[in-house]
Amino acid sequence: xxxxxxxxxxxxxxxxxxxxxxxxxxxxxxxxxxxxxxxxxxxxxxxxxxxxxxxxxxxxxxxxxxxxxxxxxxxxxxxxxxxxxxxxxxxxxxxxxxxxxxxxxxxxxxxxxxx
Amino acid sequence: xxxxxxxxxxxxxxxxxxxxxxxxxxxxxxxxxxxxxxxxxxxxxxxxxxxxxxxxxxxxxxxxxxxxxxxxxxxxxxxxxxxxxxxxxxxxxxxxxxxxxxxxxxxxxxxxxxxxxxxxxxxxxxxxxxxxxxxxxxxxxxxxxxxxxxxxxxxxxxxxxxxxxxxxxxxxxxxxxxxxxxxxxxxxxxxxxxxxxxxxxxxxxxxxxxxxxxxxxxxxxxxxxxxxxxxxxxxxxxxxxxxxxxxxxxxxxxxxxxxxxxxxxxxxxxxxxxxxxxxxxxxxxxxxxxxxxxxxxxxxxxxxxxxx
Numbered sequence: 001x002x003x004x005x006x007x008x009x010x011x012x013x014x015x016x017x018x019x020x021x022x023x024x025x026x027x028x029x030x031x032x033x034x035x036x037x038x039x040x041x042x043x044x045x046x047x048x049x050x051x052x053x054x055x056x057x058x059x060x061x062x063x064x065x066x067x068x069x070x071x072x073x074x075x076x077x078x079x080x081x082x083x084x085x086x087x088x089x090x091x092x093x094x095x096x097x098x099x100x101x102x103x104x105x106x107x108x109x110x111x112x113x114x115x
Numbered sequence: 116x117x118x119x120x121x122x123x124x125x126x127x128x129x130x131x132x133x134x135x136x137x138x139x140x141x142x143x144x145x146x147x148x149x150x151x152x153x154x155x156x157x158x159x160x161x162x163x164x165x166x167x168x169x170x171x172x173x174x175x176x177x178x179x180x181x182x183x184x185x186x187x188x189x190x191x192x193x194x195x196x197x198x199x200x201x202x203x204x205x206x207x208x209x210x211x212x213x214x215x216x217x218x219x220x221x222x223x224x225x226x227x228x229x230x231x232x233x234x235x236x237x238x239x240x241x242x243x244x245x246x247x248x249x250x251x252x253x254x255x256x257x258x259x260x261x262x263x264x265x266x267x268x269x270x271x272x273x274x275x276x277x278x279x280x281x282x283x284x285x286x287x288x289x290x291x292x293x294x295x296x297x298x299x300x301x302x303x304x305x306x307x308x309x310x311x312x313x314x315x316x317x318x319x320x321x322x323x324x325x326x327x328x329x330x331x332x333x334x335x336x337x338x339x340x341x342x343x344x345x346x347x348x349x350x351x352x353x354x355x356x357x358x359x360x361x362x363x364x365x366x367x368x369x370x371x372x373x374x375x376x377x378x379x380x381x382x383x384x385x386x387x388x389x390x391x392x393x394x395x396x397x398x399x400x401x402x403x404x405x406x407x408x409x410x411x412x413x414x415x416x417x418x419x420x421x422x423x
Contacts (some may be wrong), residue, residue, distance in 0.1 A: 003243040007155050015256060024320040028271065031119050039363075040122050043362055044363060047157075047355075047359040047360065047363065049363060050355055051352070051355045051356060051359050054348070054351050054352045054355050055242030055371075058345060058348040058349060058351075059224075059373065059375050061344045062333060062335060062341055062380070062394065063336050063339070063341055063377075064335075064336075064375040064376075064377055064378050064379045064380070065375045066375065067375050068374050068375065068376055069374040070372060071370075071376070072356055072359060072360060072368055072371050073370040073371070074365035074366050074367060074368045074369060075365065075366035075367050076364060077363075079365070080360060084174070093363060109196065
């Protein structure tokens, strides 16, 4: 198992996390994954990478620094993403019962190690 | 072709309704391709004839091409649609100065300087105009705020017209501007939407689904007005957020929290057809930003209902 996969597995132990993927920011392809059954990793990767890319442009236009963490809240859960430098994005899908605060801390820690 | 231009061209081809034409046109203009830029701007203008920034883009390109009368008309139209559009004020100030109408130039440059106090080029131009000096023309009209510093925008060099030769005669199309300078500076809409909320004119930005500003305002950390350029990009962010939530089976999205290295941003949806961006510094925790955004959403919803 790669170091990245081990980090993702650890992240997936946080309550409510359904899975996590490490994504190539440029093309939205999966680099490593740890997913529960029923979570479409390729869709998560592609959609999250695209969203992060658009947000980078918006924050740049606002004169702000790069996004370091984002949470997309929806009725059925939350998508969490932490860019790891400019090349990679760490993404997690969480259910409505997730401990988002803990997941955020874990993700920022993982992102720091992967940057 | 740079990667940026290639990317924006592809984005526009995939979605002809995208407001990315504003950035693409400006990028082409800055690369010294005014004809290609004008084609992009004209096409965008046919889709968004009521978008002030599209007229502003056309004006800048026309100015580059030396078509100053047409540029003047385009900037006047831009100000009819958005009396507070700073770049159009700069552009008209520039043209009036070129024509020797220093009083009109001063009015527009004074507004631009007031709205964008950090723009040293405008301040210097205003000083020149007020002093009635001739040798140094004011800085060229700047690009949209997202695209770079206005002072560096290339505009076809035109020798300044000495007042003694040109006299006070304005350009042919300058007979009266169709807006009130004083009304423009009041920004009554910005004040009204978020009345009573902290950040009503900076840090709260209400946008429609087409990426057009409905109210509020936003400045970057240097103090420049970035509301319109950010508004244009938010429409794309919103569509991507909705698509992500839907395709991952999470249902409708309700909010997007973004932590940057120097601030916290929260994007919410007061109504189905509007977006609200709340921006605060890092000293305000994200959970509080989200709560504040809720209150601002309610205010925006009330304002929208009252004005329907």
